[in-house]
Amino acid sequence: MELLKNNFFIITVDDDSKVFINVFKAGYTMTEFNSLLTKYPRINISKFLLLKQAIKEATCETVQIGELKPLVTCKISQDKMVATIHFHCSNEELNENKLLYIPKAIELLHSKRVTDGISLDVLHQQLEAKKDIVVARGVEPVNGEDSIVSYYKMSERKPTIREDGKADYFDMNFIDVVEAGEWLGEKIPPTTGKAGRTVLGSLLFPKKGKDKVLYYDKKTVKKEELENGKVVLRAVIDGVVQIENGKLSIGDHLVINGDVGVETGNINFDGSVTIKGIVQDGYSVIATKDISIMSEIGISRVKLIQSKTGDVFIKGGVFGKGVTNIVSGQDIFVKYANECTLTSKRNINVGYYAIGCTIKATNLYAHEYKGKIIGGEVEARASVTAGFIGNEMEKPTVVIVEGFDRDEIKKELEELLKNYKKAVQKTESTKMLLDNYNHSDLVENDQEYDRLRHKFDEQVTEVSNFEQSRKGLTELLNLKGDGQVSIFQKVYPETFIQIKKQTKKLKSPSKGVFYVVDKQLHID
Known part of the structure; x- marks a missing residue:
């Protein structure tokens, strides 16, 4: 079949779509030929050297120079998500023959097994020649959402000082008390997601959302599974909400509605204690967990207030008169302190002032604007922060910071992080094994499941301990x-500051940050 003819050559195509040229007159240039091809986009030149030779020599021989492209071609992306078509003709030809060419395109798509995501709007309204046109798109799968876990929001143990024009208060929400049956947390289950499809109709399966574990103490917290798959945690007993070893639990709570004194005797309790009145002179309160004394009056000449593993909060303050001893396994929060001993394994927080006290802690924090440390002696491992130290009467005040070796701490932290990472990996591996079980009543009685569950709880505790040490x-x-x-x-003046055995006795008023580097005391 003849495709074109001029004064120099004739181009034909056979039944196998092979394109031939017969050049019978010399003088036609390759530049002219390339310009001519733009009017015939279906001609694909695959034998360029033979074409060039034929035009140059004009031997009147018929030579194959390429192939005739199909009117329309179709490409499918490697991921089978996009199908494109390409019309090898001019836009004029395409517009004149749309009613004929569009069915050919649809037939080609079907022959390529493109069945999904075909856009008829594109086929009928947005076609262009000599351009790849996207006519079908697959649907990407929508991965499932991870489960959502939320817990009871515990009060932040951070004292605040507020002014209302009449008085200042050293306030904080210290103990979170709940009754049996109260909401403590919940988990919304993960979703499965939504499947997608390729343009060839193949299903693309989504990734199911990741499930998350609810960490709770089974003795004091119960789990309720609702019909929609949602899991709710509720308190089994009345008590104090707490996090122990990374797990939500309810601790025993003793509430004294009045004072600790003749009617109650000394208190020694395994759990948390809340005293709404005061502790009378000569009496003591000892608890394994948190102790809060809520009276605005404060306490005086108390023998001992001791929390073995928790915090101590005294909303009013302490007039110790040299005999009161406050001891905490964690933090102490006190509005003011007079002539008493405060000892904490972690931090001591003073709202307004500490006068003539013996204070021992890792860190002492007195309010940066109002907090005063006057007289007495402070021993801290790491830091002391205050608004004022000493007073205008130049009462001798001793502040000693034991200090630490920064390089050793860095090494310790680096080693801890390695072990922490290993502990997390072990915990995740055990969790995966647990997830393989079908959590039914039968599973709950399975010895292997119980063993894994116990192992998992121990690993969670280890991770929690690592996290506390890291902080x-x-x-x-x-x-x-x-x-x-x-x-x-x-x-x-008359304030004595010692940091890592580097000392300074203030002879004039000053302020700033004192610190030691390379056995030298600096101030900024």
Whole structure:
């Protein structure tokens, strides 16, 4: 079949779509030929050297120079998500023959097994020649959403000082008390997602959302499974909400509605204690967990207030008169303190002032604007922060910071993080094994499941302990130097500051941050 003819050559195509040229007159250039091909986009030149030779020599021989492209071709992307068609003709030809060419395109799509995502709007309204046109798109799968876990929001143990024009208060929500049956947390189950399809109609399966574990103590917290798959945690007993070893639990709680005194005797309780009145002179309160004394009056000449593993909060304050001893396994929060001993394994927080006290802690925090440390002796491992130290009467005040070796702390943290990572990996592996079980009543009685569950609980505890240690080490590294004393308002003469055995006795008022680097005491 003849495709075109001019004064120099004739181009034909056979039944196998092979394109031939017969050049019977020399003088036609390749530039002219390339320009001519733009009017015939279906001609594909695959034998360029033979074409060039034929035009140059004009031997009148018939030579194959290429192939005739189909009117329309179809390409399918490697991921089978996109199908395109390409019309090998001019836009004029396409517009004149749309009613004929569109059915050919649809027939070609069907022959390529393209069945899904075909856009008829594109086929009928947005076609262009000599351009890849997207006519079908697959549907991507929608992966499932991870389960959503939420827990009872415990009050932040951070004292606040507020002013209402008449009085200041040292306030904080200290103990979170719940009754049996109260909501403690929940888990919305993961979703399965939505399947997608390729343009060839193949299903694309989504990834199911990841499930998450609810960490709770089965003795004091129960799990309810609702019809929609949602899991709700509720308190089994009345008590105090707490996190122990990374798990939500309810601790025993003793509430004294009045004072600790003759009617109650000394208190020694395994759990948390809330005293709504005061502790009378000469009496003591000992608890394994948190102790909160809520009276605004404060306490005086109390023998001992001791929390073995928790915090101590005294909303009013302490007039110790040299005999009161406050001891905490964690933190102490006190509005003010007079002539008493405060000892904490972690932090001591003073709202307004501590006068003539003996204070021992990792960190002492007195309010940066109002907090005063006057007289007495402070011993801290890492830092002391206050608004004022000493007073205008130049009452001798001793502040000693033991300090630490920053390089050793860095090494300790680095080693801890390695072990922490390993512990997390072990915990995740055990969780995967647990997830393989069908959590039915029968499974709950399975010995292997119980063994794995016990192992998992131990691993969660280990991870929780690592996390607490990490926080403590990170806090040390955030300090300046190897120990720090920060005075935001004024430090008075006769104040003695010692950090890592580097000493300074203030002879004039000052303020700033004292710290030690390379056995040198600095102030910023």
